[in-house]
Amino acid sequence: MTMNNQIQHKDSTKVPEPTLRRLPWYLSNVKLLKQKGERYVSSTQISKEINIDASQIAKDLSYVNISGRTRVGYEVDALIAVLEDFLGFTNMHKAFLFGVGSLGGALLRDSGLSHFGLEIVAAFDVNPTLVGTTLNGIPIFHSDDFQEKMKEYGVHIGVLTVPIEIAQCITDTMVAGGIKAVWNFTPFRIRVPEDIVVQNTSLYAHLAVMFNRLNFNETE
Numbered sequence: 001m002t003m004n005n006q007i008q009h010k011d012s013t014k015v016p017e018p019t020l021r022r023l024p025w026y027l028s029n030v031k032l033l034k035q036k037g038e039r040y041v042s043s044t045q046i047s048k049e050i051n052i053d054a055s056q057i058a059k060d061l062s063y064v065n066i067s068g069r070t071r072v073g074y075e076v077d078a079l080i081a082v083l084e085d086f087l088g089f090t091n092m093h094k095a096f097l098f099g100v101g102s103l104g105g106a107l108l109r110d111s112g113l114s115h116f117g118l119e120i121v122a123a124f125d126v127n128p129t130l131v132g133t134t135l136n137g138i139p140i141f142h143s144d145d146f147q148e149k150m151k152e153y154g155v156h157i158g159v160l161t162v163p164i165e166i167a168q169c170i171t172d173t174m175v176a177g178g179i180k181a182v183w184n185f186t187p188f189r190i191r192v193p194e195d196i197v198v199q200n201t202s203l204y205a206h207l208a209v210m211f212n213r214l215n216f217n218e219t220e
């Protein structure tokens with residue numbers, strides 16, 4: 001039986017969002033411990049690396065079906081395999097990207113996304129200097145060709161990096177074309193039908209948190 005066959009994870013829709021955000025972090029750190037030659041890892045050990053309570057880590061890991069052994073902890077290889085499978089990083093999810101500007105271009109150049117299971121297979125723009133070219137081997141088509149390319153590629157995820165003014169309009173086009181999940185980088189709160197998944201992401205939101213904490217530390 002392969003490792004994946006042994007993994008019987010619980011219904012991942014019930015996992016709390018903060019847990020889902022922490023799990024990739026544990027994964028990266030367990031991989032680091034593996035590089036250092038560790039074969040077993042305990043939640044206490046992970047806790048020391050990333051400064052999260054060991055009991056919280058154990059609770060988060062209880063959502064993925066892996067049992068640790070008393071005193072020795074979790075087997076590193078098994079934990080990595082279970083986490084990668086649980087988080088969907090082992091299956092490549094194909095995506096289209098709309099808007100190859102400074103942010104969209106950077107995402108097309110980022111080889112890290114594929115390590116987390118996202119493969120941007122094509123991009124769309126209206127700028128004539130971009131349409132018909134490739135970036136990092138990824139073809140850039142005209143937005144008008146989206147419907148046709150949907151039939152060709154069988155993609156379910158759309159990455160949205162267009163100017164804010166057209167965020168809703170492009171979202172509507174994506175959804176009408178069959179996109180089921182939108183990774184929205186625009187600051188616009190796009191509206192979608194209930195069955196469509198939206199993930200809003202902002203680098204700047206984290207920046208504001210950092211500035212706020214920095215100011216707090218300085219005034220302490």
Ligand SMILES: NC(=O)c1ccc[n+]([C@@H]2O[C@H](COP(=O)([O-])OP(=O)(O)OC[C@H]3O[C@@H](n4cnc5c(N)ncnc54)[C@H](O)[C@@H]3O)[C@@H](O)[C@H]2O)c1
Nearest residue numbers: 099100101102103125127143161162164185186201202203
């Ligand atoms: N979430 C974040 O942390 C974050 C960071 C940077 C930018 N952004 C947002 O991302 C978006 C893009 O920012 P940017 O700095 O890359 O802008 P940009 O102007 O450099 O790029 C926008 C791109 O969209 C293209 N575009 C215009 N109309 C289009 C259409 N109909 N179909 C497809 N492409 C079209 C433009 O030709 C351009 O290449 C903005 O909404 C911005 O607010 C978010």
